[in-house]
Amino acid sequence: MKPSRQITLVAGALLLACMFASILLLRQVDRMRSGATLQEVLYISSPQALKRLSLGYGGLLADIYWTRAVQYFGSKHFAGSQHYDLLAPLLEITTALDPHLTVAYEFGANFLASKPPNGAGMPQRAVELSEFGIRNNPDDWRLYYDLGFIYYMELKDYKHAAEAFARGSQVSGAHPFLRVMAAQMAQHGGELRMAQMMWSTTYQSTQDSDVRANAATHLRALQVEQDVTDLENLAIAYRAKMGHLPGSFADLQAAGTLREIPVDPLGHTYKLTSDGRVEVRTPDDFPFLTKGLPPGYVAPTPRFLPSD
Amino acid sequence: MNSRIPYIASNTFREAVRDRVLYNLIAFAVLMCGASILVGQISIGIERLVVINLGLTAVSLFGVVIAIFIGIGLVSKEIEKRTLYTVLSRPVRRWEFIVGKFFGLAGTLVVNTFFMALGVFLALLYVSQRFQAADAWVLVALYFIVLQFLIITALALFFSSFSSPLLSAVFAFSLFVIGSFAEDLRGFAAMAQGATRWLATGAAYLVPNFSSLNVISSVAHGQGVAATLIFSETAYAITYAAMALCGAVLIFERRNLK
Numbered sequence: 017m018k019p020s021r022q023i024t025l026v027a028g029a030l031l032l033a034c035m036f037a038s039i040l041l042l043r044q045v046d047r048m049r050s051g052a053t054l055q056e057v058l059y060i061s062s063p064q065a066l067k068r069l070s071l072g073y074g075g076l077l078a079d080i081y082w083t084r085a086v087q088y089f090g091s092k093h094f095a096g097s098q099h100y101d102l103l104a105p106l107l108e109i110t111t112a113l114d115p116h117l118t119v120a121y122e123f124g125a126n127f128l129a130s131k132p133p134n135g136a137g138m139p140q141r142a143v144e145l146s147e148f149g150i151r152n153n154p155d156d157w158r159l160y161y162d163l164g165f166i167y168y169m170e171l172k173d174y175k176h177a178a179e180a181f182a183r184g185s186q187v188s189g190a191h192p193f194l195r196v197m198a199a200q201m202a203q204h205g206g207e208l209r210m211a212q213m214m215w216s217t218t219y220q221s222t223q224d225s226d227v228r229a230n231a232a233t234h235l236r237a238l239q240v241e242q243d244v245t246d247l248e249n250l251a252i253a254y255r256a257k258m259g260h261l262p263g264s265f266a267d268l269q270a271a272g273t274l275r276e277i278p279v280d281p282l283g284h285t286y287k288l289t290s291d292g293r294v295e296v297r298t299p300d301d302f303p304f305l306t307k308g309l310p311p312g313y314v315a316p317t318p319r320f321l322p323s324d
Numbered sequence: 325m326n327s328r329i330p331y332i333a334s335n336t337f338r339e340a341v342r343d344r345v346l347y348n349l350i351a352f353a354v355l356m357c358g359a360s361i362l363v364g365q366i367s368i369g370i371e372r373l374v375v376i377n378l379g380l381t382a383v384s385l386f387g388v389v390i391a392i393f394i395g396i397g398l399v400s401k402e403i404e405k406r407t408l409y410t411v412l413s414r415p416v417r418r419w420e421f422i423v424g425k426f427f428g429l430a431g432t433l434v435v436n437t438f439f440m441a442l443g444v445f446l447a448l449l450y451v452s453q454r455f456q457a458a459d460a461w462v463l464v465a466l467y468f469i470v471l472q473f474l475i476i477t478a479l480a481l482f483f484s485s486f487s488s489p490l491l492s493a494v495f496a497f498s499l500f501v502i503g504s505f506a507e508d509l510r511g512f513a514a515m516a517q518g519a520t521r522w523l524a525t526g527a528a529y530l531v532p533n534f535s536s537l538n539v540i541s542s543v544a545h546g547q548g549v550a551a552t553l554i555f556s557e558t559a560y561a562i563t564y565a566a567m568a569l570c571g572a573v574l575i576f577e578r579r580n581l582k
Contacts, residue, residue: 071504072534073384075541076377083367116545119369224369 058105063112070113078114085110085120089127093134100136103127107145111152118156121149123227129166134304139170150183158221160184161194165214168201177201193217208245212238236281237304243278243286244294244308250274251292261292328416329424336428337435340394345432348386349439355382356447371451376462376544379444384469384540386440387433388500391473394432395480396492398425403581412581419573426481426569433473441466458546464554465543471561475532476500478568485572486579503534532564 060066070077085106092100107124110117127135129142146163153159164180167173181198184190197213212235219231247265250273254262257271265288268274279285280296286308287295296308303315356379363374399422402408411421441463448459479499483492502509506528513524537557539549 068505068508071501072538073377073381073540075373075544076381078541079363079367079370079374079377082370083363086367114541116541116547117370117373123368226368 058102061105061109063109066109067113074113078110078117078120081106081110081113082117082120085124085127096133098132100127100132100138103136104138104141104145111145111148115148115152118149118153118159121146121153121159122162125149125162125166129170131170139166142166142170155187157184157187157190157194160187161191161217161221164194164197164201165218168210168214174201191217191221208238208242212242233302234304237302237306239281240296240302240305241307243280244296247278247286247288247294248292251288251294255292261290262288263290264288328420329427332411332416332421332424333427333431336398336425337431340429340432343394345390345394346436346439348390349436349443352382352386352440353443356443360447360450372448373544375444375447375451376465377540379440379447380462380465380469380540380543383437383440383444383466384472384538387437387469387473388476390436391429391433391476392480392493392496392500394429395477396484396489396496398429398481399484399576400489400492408581418577422481422485422573422576423569426477426565429477429481430474433477434470437466437470437473456546458543458548461539461543461546461548464549465539467554468537468539468549468557471557472534472537474561474565475503475534475537475568478565478572479532482568482572482575485576499531500534503532504538505535506531506533507535533560537561 060069066077066081067074085103088102088106089100092103103124107120107128110120110124114120125142125146128145129135129137129139131137143163143166146159146166149156149159150163160180160183164177164184167177167180178198178201181194181201185194185198193213193216197210197217201210215231215234215238219228219235222228222231250268251262254268254271254273262268262271265274265277265286269277277285280298280302282298282301284297284301287297289295294308295310296302296305299305299309299313300315356375359374359378360371363371367374399408402411408421412418444462444466445455445459448462449455476496476499480492480496483495487495509524509528509531513521513528516524543549
């Protein structure tokens with residue numbers, strides 16, 4: 017073998033060996049360092065300083081910070097965390113770097129507003145973020161809708177929710193439901209119907225498959241809550257008539273108050289307990305459900321949404 | 325234009341290609357492919373934005389680095405290799421040499437930008453499945469980036485006409501950074517008083533205004549650029565590049581090459 021070929025072979029083998037060793041060593045270093053410590057650090061917290069440092073390439077930096085916010089939220093949510101300390105600063109930096117990045121307001125406000133572990137439980141920060149988004153993108157009706165949504169769902173502030181929907185309804189091209197919602201909110205209409213209307217609007221207006229799946233899951237939960245309320249009312253009415261609670265849904269059928277055995281939106285039959293309560297058989301399939309859950313039921317975390 | 329300038333320009337272009345300058349296209353292609361595939365999986369709703377922001381930022385930064393590092397060596401390398409004496413011993417004027425070098429490097433950057441632009445549009449097609457009318461504004465952003473290259477190339481040539489390659493690189497890069505803060509500089513000048521105000525205002529107008537040539541974020545959101553602005557920016561970039569080139573010619577004409 018020629019000396020030059022020998023050198024090539026040895027150098028090639030050494031290169032591969034060093035590459036492999038460096039990967040192994042890096043994995044060891046990763047194990048030795050605390051991931052949480054690295055993740056919880058925001059090296060530059062000032063959005064203005066970051067904007068200056070971006071040298072005019074703020075759009076790209078905003079995309080990077082938005083991805084970081086999504087990853088931060090996702091990892092915390094996956095771990096079932098109750099604290100999302102960096103979420104608000106990350107979103108504020110993102111939107112300061114690119115005030116027209118509407119996706120950061122739409123998703124970010126929802127991440128911030130929902131109660132832990134589904135969100136950071138910071139509805140006021142979510143309101144501030146949405147208001148900042150509206151100031152910078154006054155022609156985007158979805159931002160007004162998101163703001164009204166937070167006021168209604170998280171803060172139960174019907175007056176401000178109505179105002180947000182009314183402002184949004186005046187934007188050119190706004191979804192017609194905004195006007196209806198503003199009116200409904202002003203009258204303090206039925207909460208379940210209102211919630212159904214809002215999630216239906218989200219389902220119809222979004223382009224994002226994850227948001228659509230999330231809206232569908234909420235709508236299924238609302239449908240179950242409606243069914244449970246109606247069926248429990250039927251059981252109470254049966255007791256008033258017969259003097260005892262029905263033993264099963266077949267009793268209600270026999271009494272002529274129920275046409276067929278009721279099923280949940282995923283096709284499973286409901287369970288009628290001996291004390292007249294109605295429960296779902298597969299509660300894990302209905303995240304966000306507040307009614308019809310078996311006593312003592314604890315939702316698994318993280319909750320994976322059934323596909324749309 | 326006489327025939328000697330295109331000849332020097334084409335030689336400069338060939339030299340840059342021989343120096344494997346266009347290899348950066350491979351890095352760019354990997355970056356675009358990676359971003360197009362990865363971002364959809366790790367982020368939400370910004371696939372198209374990232375392709376435009378990342379693509380145009382990469383086009384701009386790769387080009388600026390090439391303009392600076394090739395531009396600073398255009399004169400000094402010819403002196404070092406003594407090829408300049410061969411060129412100037414022929415009927416070639418010094419100013420023709422500088423202008424030819426400028427067009428040669430500018431041409432290299434335009435070709436480089438053309439291929440990168442193709443990459444950006446292919447990545448856009450991949451993530452969006454179809455082109456949108458607003459994507460046409462990306463072409464305007466690319467045009468503005470080319471205008472930036474004209475200025476930075478002329479500046480690199482200007483510095484290389486009297487300074488060492490290392491110092492020329494430092495000067496040119498510093499001016500690029502300062503030029504990116506040009507709007508802020510003008511803001512600071514407006515806040516100052518008396519002579520400081522005049523000096524700061526003068527400095528703010530003397531440094532190249534790269535920030536006004538950066539429309540990447542707005543075109544990423546589909547916002548258009550007014551035709552009058554395109555015309556004014558073109559005129560500004562050509563004027564500024566011509567100014568730097570004139571400075572380079574003035575210095576190089578008087579430089580003792582013995």
